[in-house]
Amino acid sequence: GAGVSQSPRYKVAKRGQDVALRCDPISGHVSLFWYQQALGQGPEFLTYFQNEAQLDKSGLPSDRFFAERPEGSVSTLKIQRTQQEDSAVYLCASSSTLAGLIETQYFGPGTRLLVL
Amino acid sequence: AQSVTQLDSQVPVFEEAPVELRCNYSSSVSVYLFWYVQYPNQGLQLLLKYLSGSTLVKGINGFEAEFNKSQTSFHLRKPSVHISDTAEYFCAVPGANNLFFGTGTRLTVIP
Numbered sequence: 001g002a003g004v005s006q007s008p009r010y011k012v013a014k015r016g017q018d019v020a021l022r023c024d025p026i027s028g029h030v031s032l033f034w035y036q037q038a039l040g041q042g043p044e045f046l047t048y049f050q051n052e053a054q055l056d057k058s059g060l061p062s063d064r065f066f067a068e069r070p071e072g073s074v075s076t077l078k079i080q081r082t083q084q085e086d087s088a089v090y091l092c093a094s095s096s097t098l099a100g101l102i103e104t105q106y107f108g109p110g111t112r113l114l115v116l
Numbered sequence: 117a118q119s120v121t122q123l124d125s126q127v128p129v130f131e132e133a134p135v136e137l138r139c140n141y142s143s144s145v146s147v148y149l150f151w152y153v154q155y156p157n158q159g160l161q162l163l164l165k166y167l168s169g170s171t172l173v174k175g176i177n178g179f180e181a182e183f184n185k186s187q188t189s190f191h192l193r194k195p196s197v198h199i200s201d202t203a204e205y206f207c208a209v210p211g212a213n214n215l216f217f218g219t220g221t222r223l224t225v226i227p
Binding site for chain 2: 004033035040041042043044045048055056059091093102104105106107108109110
């Protein structure tokens with residue numbers, strides 16, 4: 001595919017359930033980012049990978065959040081024991097070279113998570 | 117520390133009228149600035165970015181922004197909006213490993 005894809009697009013979970021959100025970045029992109037976007041807010045950084053290495057996880061809100069990118073391509077964001085405050089849109093982005101600074105980040109459509 | 121402030125949460129404007137969406141930044145390092153647009157149920161898309169050089173930056177869909185160092189601003193403008201410009205607009209500044217986004221401005225174009 002030409003762009004970043006995410007699945008599922010929508011997820012409803014009962015409080016306490018575990019969820020896994022998938023991101024397929026643009027082929028060949030080195031950097032991958034996860035953001036959380038609460039309703040009416042801008043995206044907030046969760047974590048960053050350079051290839052398979054997770055170089056920054058400072059934005060993960062608790063130890064219930066875990067992300068991986070084992071082969072340097074597809075990434076999974078896992079949330080254990082979901083809480084209502086986890087309800088948000090989770091955005092994945094990728095860029096062709098190193099993180100931050102001047103490289104354009106290409107965003108997927110997001111996964112909208114609703115925790116009941 | 118880097119941050120951006122978008123003062124207007126909602127901006128309604130009539131079709132074919134001009135629009136300005138405001139963004140002010142705070143940065144202790146070299147300034148790079150971005151504007152992204154988010155259409156309903158879609159991911160963010162880059163409109164334009166300022167890296168260096170000319171302070172007037174032209175982007176896609178007829179948008180432009182002007183970097184003003186003395187006023188620490190990077191306002192987004194379009195001389196004539198279309199219905200299709202209805203979306204959420206985010207100003208952003210890069211950190212070490214991520215982008216810091218403003219809270220967004222919802223532009224609603226009224227027919």
